Amino acid sequence: MVDIIIAEDHSIVRHGLRSLLQMVPDLTVVAEAKNGAEAISLLTEGLQANLLLTDLNMPVMDGIALTKQVSAQFPQVKSIVLSALDHERYVVQSFNAGAHGFILKNTSADELVFAIKHVSAGNQYICSELTTRFLNRMMTSSEPVDTEETNEIRFSARETEVLNYLADGMTNQEIADKLFTSKRTVEGYRESMITRTGVRNTVALIRFAMRYGVIN
Structure with missing residues (x-):
């Protein structure tokens, strides 16, 4: 109830x-x-x-x-x-x-x-x-990123997995369950990638990853 x-x-x-x-x-x-x-x-x-x-x-x-x-x-x-x-x-x-x-x-x-x-x-x-609108905006707008710095950014296999699950709309807890790890660990991956790429939030992180071929 x-x-x-x-x-x-x-x-x-x-x-x-x-x-x-x-x-x-x-x-x-x-x-x-x-x-x-x-x-x-x-x-x-x-x-x-x-x-x-x-x-x-x-x-x-x-x-x-x-x-x-x-x-x-x-x-x-x-x-x-x-x-x-x-x-x-x-x-x-x-x-x-x-x-x-x-x-x-x-x-x-x-x-x-x-x-x-x-x-x-x-x-x-x-x-x-809203989900459709945000996805369309994510696919068509660009995030200002320094190209030279972008070339130096590398993502581990586990980070790429997290990015793919985030792009699928999964929550941190759902990703943690998929990867048999803790929610805090997933949050750590996400925050680390946001910091390294210099983007503002998770939506911008996914847009970055798609733009630079990290995920499809």
């Missing part, structure tokens, strides 16, 4: 989400909040929930601040950000704050339900529209 808190300042959207989710077996909306502060109060008062579905822009406390506080104080509650804002920086901010998923508000009901169940099972999720 997935017990869900909905944090959304628009009552029509909030009630619509409740009506939709309550029709799905094993999903229960246990509470609604008009802002992040209300959601934190509910959890502080002892409300039992294991998933937070939150809007990004809300008064008093927004979705980023809410997600960050929930991640710190109530780690058993996984967060999915639901937003109309589709810029990459909002996705990055959300995941940096501790979110496990990011869904656009025009996402289909079926995909929303899938995302909730997928995240509840311990995975991360970005809606298909």
Whole structure:
């Protein structure tokens, strides 16, 4: 059973989400909040929930601040950000704050339900529209890199494996399971490659690897 808190300042959207989710077996909306502060109060008062579905822009406390506080104080509650804002920086901010998923508000009901169940099972999720858009951007835009320094960068066989799994959209834990190693070890590989290549994040690292033929 997935017990869900909905944090959304628009009552029509909030009630619509409740009506939709309550029709799905094993999903229960246990509470609604008009802002992040209300959601934190509910959890502080002892409300039992294991998933937070939150809007990004809300008064008093927004979705980023809410997600960050929930991640710190109530780690058993996984967060999915639901937003109309589709810029990459909002996705990055959300995941940096501790979110496990990011869904656009025009996402289909079926995909929303899938995302909730997928995240509840311990995975991360970005809606298909954003995933496709980011992949297209990754394939067409370039990352400014010093060519001479690039020629000196070498990747081990294990790093190449990690890169291929990252390009397939796998999480650090999923890669760790594949390679029979720890999540921390995989994170170490990723951080080392980001540092050596001088790129900004994992998406840019994958773009770098594809651009220079490290992976196909």
